[in-house]
Amino acid sequence: MDLLIDFAISLARNVVLGIMMGSVYALAAMGLALLFGVANLINFAHGEYVMLAMYMAYFFSVTLVIDPVVSSIINIPLFFLIGLVTYFLFFKRVINAPPLSQIAVTVGVVVLLRNIALVIWQAEPKAPPFTIFSASYEMGPITIPLDKLFATIISITSLILLYLFLERSKFGTAMRAAADDVDAVSMMGIDTGRLFLLTLGISMMLVGLSGSLIMMYQAVTPTSGLLFGLLSWAIVALAGLGSIRGIYLAAVIFGLADALASGMWDPRGREIILYGLFILILWLKPRGLWGRR
Amino acid sequence: MRFWQLASFGGFLLLLPLILGLNDYYIFLTTLILLYTVIVMAWYFIGGLAGQLDLGAGAYHGLGAVVTGYLMIYYNVSGWIGLVLGGLAAMGVAFIVGFPSFRFGLKEVWYALASLGLVLILQKIFLLWTDVAGPLERYIPFREFDPLYMRARAKWFYYYITLGLLLITFYLAHRAKRGKLGLYLVSIRDEEEAAEMLGIDTRRYKLVALLTYSFITAVTGGIYASMVGFYHPILFDGWIGIQTATIAIVGGLGHFWGPPLTSVILLSIAEYLRINLGGTIPGLHQVIFGAILITAILFKPAGIGPYLESLIEKVRKR
Known part of the structure; x- marks a missing residue:
């Protein structure tokens, strides 16, 4: 009987943890889905950008003696800029190219970013130095880590803001339209180059924020990008490119799988x-659960 | 003319260990470059001909290493038999994953990601499977020189094995390219639906390409394990597949001699950079390597092989 209660408690703990982790994964996956859906750009280096964002969060929190969460205030505009720079350096030339060229170039970016991180920060894992949220809250037998709870709240708030932006603003409408039919959008007199640039910028802002949030509770190494990259692709595969809600639910499913497997x-x-x-999922549900294509 | 070119090139390859002064370290590096070039050449089947962006080379390389090493250590089985059994094991895994993948029509980025995922899954399985691998290196018994057991201290021994494998792979790729299989695969790569409508069993031929590639890649893993003298789950390395695919694309996707030539050139540059920079600032050599890759793909999207071919044409016309 005791065994059963222990099992139930541990299950409940991991479920709570999984929902929280999934909420943060949703941000990173949303960035990938936007870029893939609107600009039709296959960014193999997405996880490497998340890794870079984690390192930047670490860097700011150490040098400026701030909490990794606070570093997102710097990280978000910084990654918007990084997005613009990458667009002109690499992505502009392949935005209309066949998928293979896009994959090849972004794999080159993977090599570049991963090793730049290795040069600057070496191979040892870097962990968050301190955080005011590292305490936890006891709710009966279930422990709720405050850092993850806080990350979840920020993540869901950001996704709601993104939803409002996509639904209400002119650019958001153009982005949703481009996801359906780029040619039609360009014929309506919208500069698709600027649209893709903005999409990449927003995608990178999400990456910057997710990096700051993940850095609250996890260490980073130059190869961390692989996990977050594959995870983001997996979430997009499960959700399809339909909606923010779909991405969020798929991310929570993967967060649950992650927490249950680890715990x-x-x-x-x-x-x-x-x-x-x-x-x-790729075998059985190639279009995703809520996908349009 | 052509005969003498080939003969002198062959002679150069045969005498290379002597040219390098039988220096074990240089021969080791040369063998490594050739070993990865074999994988690039094997990738010609699945990537170059069949057009599937496979990133799973590390899975088959690792399987070959583990099977060959395990049999050598615990059953005293000759490495030569281990190579074949490792290759068969890799073919088995390739079939288990490849059959449903082609059946359910996995393509492009999704196929690439699935194959990369396979590498990491196998790595973790062998990390947890402590009876066979686990977190510690397993050392293959030392032999001074035992060609039957496929183990020797001198690295030139492995150089010639790798050279032989490279020649066999070249021969097989050449035959496939000239034969029916190549035609089927190229038609699948260029227009899969049209190929299917002409009555080509596309799934079957893609599988044939995948199995050939996985077998050869596993053999490179076995040779590698015997050469360095141990195996470890870290040999299931996602990086090998990424490196192979990028080199093949930079060399010219579907081009016959472009990718292996590019492989030898780029990997030599990479090793040179590593020797000279790797000790002082780790990672810097790879940054430069990545920059070279991106530049090559952005400015010569068709690849180095086709570019060189057009250059040769121009010179001939003058």
């Missing part, structure tokens, strides 16, 4: 579950 089985085995799930 109930073996932390080293989480990738087997996550990527195995990813491949199964």
Whole structure:
């Protein structure tokens, strides 16, 4: 009987944890889905940008002695700028190219970013130095880590703001239209080059924010990008390119899989579950659960 | 003319260990470059001909290393048999993953991501499977020189094995390119639906390409394990597949000699940079390598092979 209660408590703990982790993954995946859906750009280096954002959050919190969460105030505009720079350096030339060229160029960006991080920060994991939210809140037998709770609240708020932007603003409407039919949008007299630039900028802002939030509770190494990149792609695959709500639900599903695999089985085995799930989704649900294509 | 060109090139490759003064370190580096070039050449089947952007080379390379090494250590089985069994194991895994992937029509970025995911899944499985691999290196018994067991201290031994494998791979790729299989695969790459309508069993031929590629890649893994003398789950390295695919694209996707030539040139540059910069600032050599890759893809999107070919044409016409 005790065993059963222990199991139930641990299950509940991991479910809460999984929902929180999924909420943060949703931000990173949303950035990827926007870029893929609106600009039709396959960004293989998406995870590497998340990794870079984590390092920047670490850097700011150490040099300016601020909490990693606060670093998002700097990270968001910084990554908007990084997005603009990358657009003119790499993406502008391949935005209308076949998928293979896009993959090849962005794989080159993977190599570049990963090793720039290695040059600057070396291979040892860098962990967040301190955070005012590192305490936790006891709710009966279930412990709720405050840092993750706070990250969840910020993440959901940002996704709601993004939803309002896409639904209410002129640019947002243009972006949604471009996701349906780029040619029609360009014939309506909208400068698609500027539209793609802005899309990449917003995608990178989401990456910057997600990096700051993940850095609250997780260490970063130059190879962290692989996990967050594959995870973002997996979430997009599960959700399809339909809606923000779809991305959020898919992210929570992967967050749950992650937390349950790490907490109930073996932390080293989480990738087997996550990527195995990813491949199964690709086989069985190639259009995603709520996708339009 | 052509005969003498080939003969002198072959002679150069055969005598290369002597040219390098039988220096084990240089021969080791040369063998590594050739080993990765074999993978690039094997990728010609699945990537160049069949047009599937496979990033799973690390999965098959690692499987070959683990199977060959495990049999050598615990069953005293000769490495030569291990290479074949490792190749068969890789073919088995490739079939289990490839069959449903082609059945459900996985393409482009999704196929690439699934193959990359496979590498990491296998890496973690072998990390947890402590009976076979686990977190510690497993060392292959030392032999001074035992060609039957496929283990030797001198690195030129592995150089010639790799050279032989490279020649076999070239021969197979050449035959496939000239034969029916190549025609089927190219038609699948260029227009899969049209190929299907002409009655080509597209799934079957894509699988044939995948299995050939996985077998050869696993053999490189076995040779690698025997050469360095140990195996470890870290050999299931996602980077190998990424490197292979980028080199093949930079060399010219679907081009026959462009990718292997590019592989030898780029990997030599990479090793040179690593030797000279890797010790002082780790990672800097890869930054430069990445910059070279991006520049090559942005400015010569068709690849180096086709570009060189057009250059040769121009010279001939003058």
